Amino acid sequence: MTKDQWGAVKAKLLQNVGQNNYRNWIEPLIFDRTEEGTAVIGAPNSWAGTYVARNFGDLILGEVSAVNSEVRRLEFIVKKAANDNAPEPARPAQMEVEPVSSAQTVTATKPAAAQSPAKTALDTMLQAAPLDPRFTFDRFVVGKPNELAHAAARRVAEGGPVTFNPLFLYGGVGLGKTHLMHAIAWELQTNRPDLTVVYLSAEQFMYRFVQAIRERRTMDFKSLFRTVDVLMVDDVQFIAGKDSTQEEFFHTFNALVDQNKQIIISGDRAPGEMTDMEERIRSRMQCGLIVDLHPTDYELRLGILQSKVDTHRAQYPDLKMAPGVLEFLAHRISTNVRVLEGALTRLFAFSSLVGREITLDLTQECLADILRVSERKITVEEIQRKVAEHYNIRMSDLIGPKRVRTYARPRQVAMYLAKILTARSLPEIGRRFGGRDHTTVIHGVRRIEELKAQDGQIAEDVEMLRRALEA
Numbered sequence: 063m064t065k066d067q068w069g070a071v072k073a074k075l076l077q078n079v080g081q082n083n084y085r086n087w088i089e090p091l092i093f094d095r096t097e098e099g100t101a102v103i104g105a106p107n108s109w110a111g112t113y114v115a116r117n118f119g120d121l122i123l124g125e126v127s128a129v130n131s132e133v134r135r136l137e138f139i140v141k142k143a144a145n146d147n148a149p150e151p152a153r154p155a156q157m158e159v160e161p162v163s164s165a166q167t168v169t170a171t172k173p174a175a176a177q178s179p180a181k182t183a184l185d186t187m188l189q190a191a192p193l194d195p196r197f198t199f200d201r202f203v204v205g206k207p208n209e210l211a212h213a214a215a216r217r218v219a220e221g222g223p224v225t226f227n228p229l230f231l232y233g234g235v236g237l238g239k240t241h242l243m244h245a246i247a248w249e250l251q252t253n254r255p256d257l258t259v260v261y262l263s264a265e266q267f268m269y270r271f272v273q274a275i276r277e278r279r280t281m282d283f284k285s286l287f288r289t290v291d292v293l294m295v296d297d298v299q300f301i302a303g304k305d306s307t308q309e310e311f312f313h314t315f316n317a318l319v320d321q322n323k324q325i326i327i328s329g330d331r332a333p334g335e336m337t338d339m340e341e342r343i344r345s346r347m348q349c350g351l352i353v354d355l356h357p358t359d360y361e362l363r364l365g366i367l368q369s370k371v372d373t374h375r376a377q378y379p380d381l382k383m384a385p386g387v388l389e390f391l392a393h394r395i396s397t398n399v400r401v402l403e404g405a406l407t408r409l410f411a412f413s414s415l416v417g418r419e420i421t422l423d424l425t426q427e428c429l430a431d432i433l434r435v436s437e438r439k440i441t442v443e444e445i446q447r448k449v450a451e452h453y454n455i456r457m458s459d460l461i462g463p464k465r466v467r468t469y470a471r472p473r474q475v476a477m478y479l480a481k482i483l484t485a486r487s488l489p490e491i492g493r494r495f496g497g498r499d500h501t502t503v504i505h506g507v508r509r510i511e512e513l514k515a516q517d518g519q520i521a522e523d524v525e526m527l528r529r530a531l532e533a
C-alpha cells in the first residue's frame with residue numbers, strides 16, 4: 063500500500079470514528095508493510111496498539127482491504143514516528159484483530175508482572191478512561207499562560223515527597239488540564255513504577271461508586287480506593303451537587319491525604335468558585351496548590367501549531383504548507399487548543415486527499431465553518447476573571463453574596479461588561495453571578511451606565527477592561 067493510499071484510508075477513518083478518536087488513536091498509526099495477507103501497522107506503544115485493535119480493528123481492516131483486497135488480517139507492532147517520544151510500556155506488542163470486547167480499562171500503573179491482587183481488583187472495578195499516548199510532557203508546549211501549571215505538574219510527576227496536596231489544576235475548556243494529568247501519569251510510570259497511579263474522571267468516579275452501591279460492594283470500593291498511591295480526578299466539577307458521590311469523594315480524599323498520598327484534581331474553575339460543591343470539600347481542595355491554566359495567547363497557540371505540524375511532518379515528510387498559514391490560524395482561532403488541533407487535522411486530511419499544498423486559500427476554504435464560529439467570543443467567565451484581577455479581589459468575592467462596595471462595584475462593572483460584550487441574556491448573566499436574579503443585573507448595568515457619565519475613574523476602568531477583553 064502506498065503512502066497516499068494509507069492517507070486515503072486514514073481520511074476515511076476520520077469520517078467514521080470522529081475527530082476525537084481520530085486524533086487520539088488513528089492519526090499516530092503508521093503503515094509499515096503488507097506481508098502474506100497481513101497489513102502490519104505501527105502504533106506508538108503496545109497499549110495504544112491493543113486499544114486500536116480492539117476498538118477500531120474491524121473498521122481499519124475494512125478500509126485497508128477495500129484498498130488492497132489481499133489483506134485479510136491486521137497486525138500491530140510498536141513503531142514510533144521519528145520524533146515521537148511518547149513513553150512506551152514495558153511489554154512489546156504484537157496482536158491480531160479480535161472481536162471487540164467491552165470498553166478498555168484502565169490507568170497508568172505498575173507493569174503487569176508487578177501487579178498486586180489489590181491492583182487487579184482495582185482494574186476490574188475501575189474501568190477508567192485510558193491514558194492518551196500523546197498526552198506527554200514532551201508534547202506539551204509551554205508558554206506564559208500555562209508555565210506555572212506545567213511546572214507544578216512536573217514537580218508532582220517526579221514522584222518525590224508529597225509537597226503540595228492536592229495539586230488543583232483549573233482553567234477553561236481545552237486548555238490542557240487533561241493533557242497535564244495524563245503526562246503526570248505517564249511520567250510517574252517511568253519514575254516510580256512501584257506506585258499505583260489511578261486516573262479517572264469525576265464522572266467515572268461517580269459511575270463506579272453508584273455501581274458499587276448497586277452491587278453492594280461499597281466496602282470494596284472504599285478499600286480499593288484507599289490502596290491508591292496517586293489519585294487523579296479530572297473535571298471534578300461534575301460531582302458538584304451530587305450529594306452521596308461528593309460525600310464518598312470527601313472520605314476517599316481525606317483517607318489518602320491522611321496517608322500522605324498524592325492527589326491531583328482538575329476543574330473548570332477554582333475550588334472556591336464551585337458554589338454547588340459542599341463547603342468542606344471546597345476548603346479541603348484549597349489546602350494544596352491551586353494553579354490556573356490561563357487562556358492561550360498568540361505565541362502559545364503558534365508554538366502548539368508548530369509542534370503539531372512537526373509531529374505530522376515526521377510521519378508525512380511530503381507535507382507542504384505555505385508560509386503564514388500557522389500565523390493565520392493562531393490569530394483567528396483563539397477559542398481553545400482542541401479547536402486549533404481539529405482545524406489542523408482537517409487541513410492535513412483535506413490536503414492529502416486532494417493532493418494540494420496547504421495555502422491560505424485552501425485553509426479558508428476548508429475551515430470556513432470553524433473560522434466563522436471562532437470569531438472572537440468573550441465569555442462571562444473571562445470578564446469576571448479580568449475584572450477580579452483588575453480590582454484585586456477574589457473571583458469568589460466577585461460572584462459571592464457579600465454586598466460591601468469593594469465587591470459590589472466590581473461586580474456591577476463585570477455585569478455591565480457581560481451585557482455589552484456577550485450575547486448572554488440577563489437571566490443567564492445573573493445565573494453566572496452566583497445565581498442572582500435578572501433584575502439585579504439590570505440594576506447593576508444601569509448603575510454603571512450612570513456612573514460612567516459621572517465618575518471619570520469608573521469610565522476609565524470600564525474602557526480599559528473592555529479594550530483588554532477585546533484584544
Ligand SMILES: Nc1ncnc2c1ncn2[C@@H]1O[C@H](COP(=O)(O)OP(=O)(O)OP(=O)(O)O)[C@@H](O)[C@H]1O
Pocket residue numbers: 197201202203204208233234235236237238239240241242297330366399400403
Ligand atoms: N500546551 C499545550 N501543548 C500541546 N497541546 C496542548 C496544549 N494544551 C492543550 N493541548 C491539546 O489540546 C487538547 C485539549 O486539551 P485537554 O483535553 O487537556 O483540555 P482540558 O483542559 O482537559 O479540557 P476540558 O475542560 O474540556 O476537559 C488536547 O489534545 C491537548 O493535547
